[in-house]
Amino acid sequence: MSRIGKIPIAFFALFIVAFPWVAHEIPSIENYTDIMIFAGIYCLITMGLSLLMGYAGQISIGHAAFYGIGAYSSAILTVQYGLNPWPCIIIGMILSAVVAVLIGAPSLKLRGHYLAMATLAFGIIVYIIFNEEAAWTGGPDGMTGIPGLSLFGFEFDSVEKYYYLVWIFVFAVFIFTVNLIQSDTGRALRAIHVSEPAAGAMGVDISRFKILVFVYSAVLASLAGSLYAHYLNFINPSTFDLFFSIKLLIMIALGGMHSIWGAIIGAGIITFLSYEWLHYFEEYEVIVYGAILLLVTIFLPKGLVGVPGIVKGWFRE
């Protein structure tokens, strides 16, 4: 994924721009625009997380916590202190960055997968805090009355308007991430991915880059959380539980963890599965998710993005 072609990006942009119009014309998928908002929000998280998994080779099982920190920063500061939503989003992102450094720095300085454990514990602690600190967070009932977003008097008050707002964010982050991958930082990250000792020998400060990626992914998750809160106008802790963190893992494993397209495809598919296509399974959908994750890990180690390569391999034989 060293180069991202311009043509796929153009098609992707066209698809996103045209989607609400097309969906509006077809009654059976009319509500898909709404679902695409959530897909966009999840894309924001998975793009950062796939950098962490695909490049830094680390897994986080606690990104629901950063998603929650963003959402609750927005909710608490707007509802209880009456602040304008935009600075609240920024404050949430800064808070997430600080927390990410505190969690990430000690565990990423160590070799191995200590980050997985630290983020797992951290995620559960934050979830407990959301439930227990009812004076701030409303406890298990959550918070209502979170204001929507507006910019210079323009209200993002319809599904379509919010859709475009979210996807503009996704696009900005997408372009920034692609540039990041193709910059010196990206080269260092790729070197770390191929061989840590070799990268270290060439003077790459491995733990610094890993922390950088972890913080970047946490900030994006926080932004996503804020956008979620301002869209639904209501949040409660169950959105930010351990299973959501695992769902994010599934999105990335399904799409393909070494590719930014994988992050987007995985987020899209899992969003539609959970909001639309798995209703039939009700709460047993967890079995479907487990099966997807296991099958992908065994048969598609590169995720869906790796499928064209596999098919090409068949034809070459």
Place this chain on the structure above:
Amino acid sequence: METITLSGQLFQYLITGITVGSVYAMVAVGFNIIYNVTEIINFAQGEFVMLGGLIMVFFHVVMGLPLIMAFPATVILVTLVGMLLDRLAIRPIRQPSVLTLIIATIAASILIKGAAMFIWGKDPYDLPAFSGRNPITVFGAVIQPQYLWVIGFLIVIVIVLSIFFDRTIIGKAMSACADNPNAASLVGINVNQMILLSFALSAAIGAVAGITVTPISLMEYDRGAMLAVKGFGAAILGGLGSFPGAILGGLIMGTIESFGAGLISSGYKDAFALIVLLIVLFFRPSGILGSIEISKIKRF
């Protein structure tokens, strides 16, 4: 009704903590067995405990088998699940890296949890205590006989495992795989079989933990994850890979949790153990009894 004294209360927390801690210790020992042979952190470890409890309920309560038969039957069934986990989720992975193996165990854990929800539903299940529920009062603390069963089984597991690893050929072969899998296979040890055995063994221990704790705390389908996290915390606290460390870590973890819930806040009960885990990870990642030298050569 006796008056509750402060010292009696504290003693009560200690006993409860040691009981819960014994369960964490068993989970931690299970983690270590698999970790030592494969370097995998098996996130499905807590599901073995959950399955142990629920399958025991099925054999003992639903089918009415006597305790002495239901117990081994449950352990055997859960052991089979552990072996299936290795054969169906771990072995088929073609490009095994620690990352993908960990993800595979996460996948297995949610599959097992989903299957348990499908079979048993969401209600918690009770199991009759092994020797009744007439509490013994010691120093003003109320001790359920079942507490002693839990602690007793931990002791039995410790003794059996130390005999296994120190005195039997298979046990020594497993320790050899833990030290160096390549060298072990050079001297004719079948590493794949040792991996299978490690999953079987830690599933069996998980089952024992689940069976013994269910009469105290009930059991439901979604308890596995939290048990796994705390058991892992205990393993890290004691030093990943160290068996005495796992026992010590489990008991400390349980005691902290019990005192924290009793004296500070019961809502944060689950958080105390995890905060300890984070503190240990940050300040002494090799744990109390672990060695830094060993942690340097391991991939996890």
